[in-house]
Amino acid sequence: MNSPERLGRRAAACRLIPIVSVLVPGLAPGLLLVALTLPLLALTRPLLAAPSDAPPAVTGITAADRWGDGGTAVVLEWTVAAGAVPEFFMIERAMSEAEVAGDLATARLERRRAAQRTAMQAVLADRGLDDSILARPMAIEPGLASRLRSVRAEAAAGIDALPDDAFDVARWMFVDRVEADAAQTEYRFVVDRLVRGESYRFRVIPWTGTAAGTPAEAAPVTTTLEPVDISRLWFFGIALVFCGAVVAFILIARSGRPLRVRRIAGLEAIDEAVGRATEMGRSVLFVPGIQDMNEMQTIAGITVLSRVAKTAAEYDARVEVPTARSLVMTTARETVQAAFLAAGRPDAYNEDLIYYVTDEQFGYVAYLSGMMVREKPAACIYMGMFYAESLILAETGNSIGAIQVAGTAQPAQLPFFVAACDYTLIGEEFFAASAYLSGSAEELGSLKGQDVGKIIVAVVLVIGVVLATAGAMAGADSDLGRTLAAWVGFLRDTVLA
Amino acid sequence: MTRIEPEKVTVILATDCGSTTTKAILIQRVEGVYRQTHRGEAPTTVEEPFANVTIGVINSVTEIGELAGRRLVDGNGRIIQPARTGPDGPEGCDLYISTSSAGGGLQMMVAGVVREMTAASAKRAALGAGAIVMDTIASNDRRRPYEQIQRIRELRPDMILVSGGTDGGDVKKVVEIAELIGPARPQPRFGGEYRMPVIFAGNRDAASLVAKAFEDEPIDLKVVDNLRPVLERENLGPARDAIHDMFLEHVMAHAPGYDILMNWTDAPIMPTPGAVGNILRTIAERQGINAVGVDIGGATTDVFSVFDGTFNRTVSANLGMSYSISNVCAEATMANVLRWVHFDMDERELRNRVKNKMIRPTTIPQSLEALVFEQAVAREALRLAYQQHKEFATTLKGVQQQRTVGDTFSQQTSGQTIVDNMKLDLLVASGGVLSHAPRMQQTALMLIDAFEPEGFTTLAKDSIFMMPHLGVLAEVHPQASLEVFERDCLIYLGTCVAAKGAGKAGRTCFRYEVTGETLRESGEITCGDLKLLPLGPGESATVTVEPARGFDLGNGPGKRVARSVRGGTVGLLLDGRGRPLVLPESRNECRAAMARWLSAVSMYPDRELHAVGGADRRRG
Amino acid sequence: MAKAYTPGLKVTGRTVHRCRRILPIRGEVLVAQGDRVEADTPVARTFLPGDVMPVNMANLLGVPPADVHGCMLRKEGERVRRDDAIAQTRGIFGMMRRTVKSPHGGTIETISDVTGQLILRGEPIPVEVRAYLSGTVAQVLPGEGVVVEAEITLIQGIFGVGGERSGRVVLAVKDPSQELVADMITPDMKGCVVVGGGRVWHEAVAKAMKVGAAAVVAGGIDDQDLREILGYDLGVAITGSESIPTTVIVTEGFGDIAMADRTWQLLRARAGSLASVNGATQIRAGVMRPEILIPVTPDAVLPEFDRRWPEGQLEPGRPVRIIRDPHFGLIGAVSALPPEPRILDSESKARVLEVTFDSGEKVIIPRANVELIEA
The missing domain is CATH 1.10.10 (Arc Repressor Mutant, subunit A)
Structure with a gap:
């Protein structure tokens, strides 16, 4: 049989595991301290306790698979006679054959x-x-x-x-220690982190001081997988709120109630850029980034291109789209043609203005720069994924006096675009563009719905930070500190996970 | 036209042929300075059965002559020139000038390549020259070419202004527009026989091609400098001058009676709004101020503004107090009109009255109730017209922006309005309902309610709508024009001090201290308060205001402002109602608030007003 | 000054009236001077140029604009039908030619070297002008139209909607203050000019439209009724082009007003005659009032009216109508013309006159608020 001391050490090692994943780095040392102190307290306690009579027996022990989980936990329940309560219970699990x-x-x-x-x-x-x-x-x-x-x-x-x-090999393994309470006769304990589909045996040993009572063993129990994991119900709730918001806003939008979307200056400026090109009798240059169609930003860029093309069709301006990928060229052609058709000017569509240049990043950039200097487009629009070429393009465009509109979700390239272009769509704005441009109920609704989700997440983050800070201030070993830490853990692992 | 020797001019006669009335004023040199001495008016006679503008002119001049005791018209119905002493006393005048907006004024159509760019500049040029812009054709006006042609045919404008393309810029679109206008064979409004005047003020590279496109059509083309040589700059002067020339050469020469009138005048006849713009621009330049002028007429409302030296004019074609009154009520909605009325009015009865005013536009309100209602409509007409003006008076569109990383989250688009009520120094009112209001307070409050000036704004009115006359006079005799303008034209109503911001009723809006020779007072204005302090014409005082948090009086929210203000026939108005001005939603509360404000400035005579409504049957 | 100029509406029993009937563009005049014409006789005819359809040939052919001329299969001035081949590219060695078909039928008007645009003009639209007024052709304006002259009873209304119509005059009410309601409209009024007294209700107009009446004439109309008839709120008083089958004319104004006695007597005297009516009203720039023209024979018996007043002059004793509240619609006689302006109830200062009603009651009215009743 294992001594409590030895088992306690094992338990301490187990408790260290979650600490590794602490999200708020500043609080990690504090939590580590809590984690280390608790088992130490547990260790010293039985040694300090005075010896006394043998503890009373445990009766009516049952072990049952916990309902509504992934087959990882067992619920133990037992009772002790009133008035004869031990100091604590030791929960042990029969070790498997292996x-x-x-x-x-x-x-x-x-x-x-x-x-x-x-x-x-x-x-x-x-x-x-x-x-x-x-x-x-x-x-x-x-x-x-x-x-x-x-x-x-x-x-x-x-x-x-x-x-x-x-050989003296232990057949039972320490699981946990449950403090007894003089007023309480019925106890319940959940053993988790078990393996699904295994058969387990548990026993409870009452202890008083250093004297152990008779172990009470529960009937073997097999952990089973249920269709619903109720511990993840929160997830369901959150998903419901997020999706519900989207659906609700779509319905609102469909009912004709106007949904206000913040003005995105960069998109408003497209009319102006195309207008400038028209007045000056020059073309509009559209660059859809240097990535292929599998890149989200390229797709977002093509959405904006459709708007640019529609405006150009209305103004009867020339839109030139050199691409770095053949697939992007094909998509761009389809999009522009559809836009010209929608604007009622199918005759003004010219396929030859949308062409493939090269896959080579700098070959492409060299072509664009050369073309910009030679032909001096009145407006340059960059929408998509950009790397080192961002500043080369934007500076060249600026030097030829073009109105420039850029949009990218590449954080590293944004400052260059902002500094050198007239208007820049920043990250999320770029993706919201399609909803903004189309004005369709579905897209606007989901844009708004996602905003609600973002607001909820932001609120939870703020609450979490406040709780974590309060917990740290209260002290890691105070009751309040522990409660707060538990809440933070809940928010981090359950709500935000 | 004779040569004018300014020092010999002692009597000046000026007429303005409006669409309903012809107004004449007489300016005489009294003790060495020019003063406006008499005025007269008569219905305009451009339409059938008279179809001769000079009849109305002679009628108005006869009236002025009777009032002045001076014979101005001879037995043949001609204006006597020069001034002399005749057998029956003094007779004649030295200088005769006229403006005209009769027959609907100068009606133009403008065209450009992009609606927001060259077409907008063309519209600005036409409006600045005093025209009414009937329609703007642009390649992006969302109309199919044949619809544009249809429109050109239907409208029958007096003149067309074509622009488009920067110099060295687009040619194709510009020629395309010319190719639309040519085959449409637009018919001029007066008579079918003369050639449609077209001014081209676009890309100079396209001029010869445009001329070629018009070659075989009955069109008289005049080519002037591009009004938008680069997108960054407007050059409206040449186009504006060309419009004035063409107006005289073609339009005026064909309007009934104008050929005679043109022979009488000593200076070219100007479109009335062009003349008003002229004088307003001159004042703003001379005094270095930002000014807004408004002329509310029966059919249209003109708003003129000069902000930081940029002149803008808009014509709200269907906002007026007689012909268009019904449209004001329809556009503003009756509920919005009624929020300015402090007693009960029945909507059905009012609607009939509005329509009756529309079909009999010359009537004037006889009862006080009718006056209150008319002034409520005026507020809405002015508000809508000013709103349209703000949308039109913008910075140029299509201009490259210079940015820094600091602009990341505040990317301002071009084409923002340049109208800033906080920077506004002078607000001039003219037009019947404003200048003929029985009490000056009524004019002042109508202006404040409709324009919502912020900070310190001087309010004035054109006493008898003399600005058009003086605008023309400025061209031939600037000294007389400015002397009369300073002494007789503007009647200063006072100064409005209004805080920008919003607050709960009863909270402090701002504290004030007034120190002047006649007025020394200090106190506090709470939100929702309107206070009138007496500060007579010619007087001035220093006003120091300390706005509460969230309120701005010119130096930023919560910052102290001290300024010298001008008194007037109304006085100093301290307005704590907040900007933008929001009236209570509930009809009863709104009525109570209105009644409070009206009595604060003693707007109307203090007596009970009867609810309007319950039509009783009348016999004809 | 004892006289003042105040224009009013014409309501006259016998006058020589001339109507200019002009084509929108030059065309052919179908009648000669001195010809007798009826209201529906066509007097002039022309063809409006068809709708213009620009076709961007340069783009469709894929050639520079300057080359478009070389690719054309059809010349300027030729007529083409829809789907006719009108242009073809030269292709490479005669291969891979691209052909463009005409998108519409019409005449090729111009082909631009600058824009590569072809202007296709659709079929001409025939336009015919009818005499409108039964009378004689007094003057022929060659290529433009004619002037028709007739001696007529002329009644100008104050406001109307709907265009030119003609029909027999029928009275639907017994006295000039009786309201015109739906029940009074009967199927035999088809094609007639129905005369009501006071206010006309929109139900009555709806019924008149249903039975096919040419026009409804009444003293007044409520704004709400007008909105029901038109389906929208009239903003600016420029009317005549509404697409309603029955023209509506009111002679006095909006609200509950009876028809002026003089108008009523004339219409009653002329009941049964053929009338030409036009609801077109334009109050701004080129005033047009709706009109009822009834050709009159020399032997027709007409009510006698006082004819001693010169046109357009206000003089003591002259009958006037008050055209603004608070006495809107009342008719009285001028009893005094004080020359100096007076202060009104609204505190406005205006020149006024004194009007005496039949009852003997006297009121002071601004001169702007009265209207002469013209002989």
């Missing part, structure tokens, strides 16, 4: 090593040597070496012959 076998093998191995060493020391002592020679194998004369080999084999065989009983 665990026992493993422990047994380890014990056998240790015992064998000890026996071999003893046997070899005896042989060496006969020759007047000590065992330090074992570290220098070349110094051992051949006769002695073979002698040593044989005594080692003998000692091993002797241990191997021993039955399993000869």
Whole structure:
């Protein structure tokens, strides 16, 4: 049987696990401290307690699979007679065959090593040597070496012959300790982190001081997987709120109630840019980034292109779209043609203005820069994924006096665009563009719905930070601190996970 | 036209042929300075059965002559020139000038490539020249070309202004527009026989091609400098001058009776609004101020503004007090009109009255109730017209912006309005309902309610709508024009001090201290308060105001402002009603608030007003 | 000054009236001077140029604008039908030619070298002008139209909606103050000019439209009724082009007003005659009032009216109508014309006159608020 001390150490190691994933780095040391202190307290307690009579027996113990989870927990319930309550209960789990076998093998191995060493020391002592020679194998004369080999084999065989009983291997494993309360006779404890589909046996041992009572064992229980994991109901709730908001806003938008979307200057400016090109008799240059159609930003860029093309069709302006990927070219052609058709000017559509240049990043950029300097487009629009070329393009465009509108979700390139372009769509704005431009109920509704989700997340984050800070201020080992830490954990692991 | 020797001019006669009335004023040199001495008016006679503008002119001049005791018209119905002493006393005048907006004024159609850019500049040029812009054709006006052609045919404008393209810019679109106008063969409004005047003020590279497009059509083309040589700059002067020339050459020469009138005048006849703009621009330049002028007429409301030296004019074609009164009520909604009325009015009866005013536009309100209602309509007409003006008076569109990283989250678009009520220094009112209001307070409050000036704003009215006359006079005799303007034209109503911001009723809005020779007072204005302090004409005082948090009087929210203010026939108005001005939603509360404000400035005579409604049957 | 100029509406029993009937553009005049014409006789005819349809040939062919001329299969001035091939590119060695078909039927008017645009003009639209007034052709304006002259009873209304119509005059009410309601409209009024007395209700107009009446004439109309008839709130008083089958004319104004006695007597005297009516009203720039023109024969018996007043002059004793509240619609005689302006109830200062009603009651009215009743 394991002593409480030894089991306590194991438990301490277990409790360290969640600490690793603490989200708020500043609080980690505090929480670590809490985690380390608690088991230490638990360790010292039984040693300090005065010896007393044997604790009363535990009765009516049951173990049942917890309903509504992924088959990872068992609920233990037991009672004690009123007025005869022990100091605490020790919960233990029967180790499985495999665990026992493993422990047994380890014990056998240790015992064998000890026996071999003893046997070899005896042989060496006969020759007047000590065992330090074992570290220098070349110094051992051949006769002695073979002698040593044989005594080692003998000692091993002797241990191997021993039955399993000869080894003191624990059959029960410490799970947790439950403090008893004098006023409470019925107890309930949840053992979690179990493996689904395994059969488990549990027992509860009442303790008073250093005296253990009779263990009470529950009938074996098998963990099972239920269709619903109720611990994840929160998830369901949150998903419901998020999706509900989207659906609700879509319905509102469909009912004709206007949904206000903040003015995005960059998109308003498209009319102006195309107008400028029209008045100056020059073209509009549209660059959809240097990535392929699998990139979200390219798709967002093409959405904006459709708007640019529609405006250009209305103004009868030329839109030139050189692309760095063939697939982007095809998509852009389709989009522009559809836009010209929608504007009622299918005759004004010219396929040759949308063409493929090269996949090479700088080959493409060199082409664009050259073209901009030669043809001086009146408006340059950059919408998509950009890397090092952002500033080259934007600066060239600026130097030829074009109105420039850029949009990208690449944080590193945004400052360049903002500084060199007239208008810039920043990150999220870029993705919201399609909803903004189309004005369709579905897109506007989901834009608004997502905003609600973002607001909720932001609020939860703020609450979490406030709670975590309050917890740290209250002190990690105060009750309040522990409660707050539990709440923070809940928000982090359940709500935001 | 004779040569004018300014020093010999002692009597000046000026007429303005409006669409309903012809107004004449007489300016005489009295003790060395020019003063406006008499005025007279008569119905305009451009339409059938008279179809001769000079009849109305002679009628108004006869009236002025009777009043002045001076014979101005001879037995043949001609204006006597020069001034002399005749057998029956003094007779004649030295200088005769006229403006005209009769027959609907100068009606133009403008065209440009992009509606917000060259077409907008063309519209500005036309409006600035005093025209009414009937329609704007642009390649992006969402009309199919044949619809545009249809429109050109229907409208029958007096003149067309075509612009488009920067110099060296687009040619194709500009020629396309010309190719639309050509085959449409637009018919001029007066008579079918003369050639439609078209002014081209676009890309100079396109001029010859445009001329070619018009070659075979009955069109008289005049090419002037591009009004938008680059997108960053407007050059409206040449186009404006060309409009004036064409107006005289073509339009005036064909309007009934104008050929005679043109021979009488000593200076070219100007479109009335052009003349008003002229004089307003001159004042704003001379005094270095921002000014807004408004002229509310029967059919249209003109708003003129000069902000930081930029002149803008808009004509709200269907906002007026007689012909268009019904449209004001329809556009503003009756509920919005009635919020300015402090007693009970029945909507059905009012609607009939509005329509009756529309079909008999010359009537004037006889009862006080009718006056209150008319002034309520005026507020809405002015408010809507000013709103349209703000939307039109913007910075240029299509201009490249210079940015820094600091602009990341505040990317301002171009085309923002340049009208800023906080920067407004002078607000001039003219037009019947404003200048003929029985009490000056009525004019002042109508202006404040409709324009919502912020900070310190001087209010004035054109005493007898003399601005058009003086605008023309400024061209031939600037000295006389400015002397009369300063002495007789503007009647200063006073100064409005209004805080920008909103607050709960009863909270402090701002504290004030007034120190002047005649007025020394200090106190506090709470939100929702309106206070009138007496500060007579010619007087001035220093006003120091300390706005409460969230209120701005010119130096930023909560910052102290001290300024010298001008008194007037109304006085100093301290307005704590907040900007934008929001009236209570509930009809009863609104009525109570209105009644409080009206009595604070003693707007109307203090007597009970009868609810309007319950039509009783009348016999004809 | 004892006289003042105040224009009013014409309501006259016998006058020579001339009507200009002009084509929108030059065309052909179908009658000669001195010809006798009826209201529905066509007097002039022309063809309006068809709708213009620009076709962007340069883009459709994929060639620069300057090359469009070279690719054309049909010349300027030629007539084409829809789907006719009108242009073709030269292609490469005669291969891969692109052909453009005409999107509409019409005449090729111009082909631009600058824009590559082809202007296609659709079929001409015939336009015919009818005499409108039964009378004689007094003057022929060659290529433009004619002037029709007739001696007529002329009644100008104050406001109307709907265009030119003609029909027999029928009285639907017994006295000039009786309201015109739906029940008074009967199927035999089809094609007639129905005369009501006081206010006309929108139900009555609806019924008149249903039976096919040419026009309804009444003293007054409520704004709400007008809105029901038109389906929208009239903003600016420029009317005549409404698409309603029955023209509506009111002679006095909006509200509950009876028809002026003089108008009523004339219409009653002329009941049964053929009338030409037009609801077109334009109060701004080129005043137009709705009119009822009834050709009159020399032997027709007409009510006698006082004819001693010169046109357009206000003089003591002259009958006037008050055209603004608080006495809106009342008719009286001028009893005094004080020359100096007076202060009104509204505190406005205006020149006024004194009106005496039949009852002997005297009121002071601003001169602007009265209207002469013209002989």
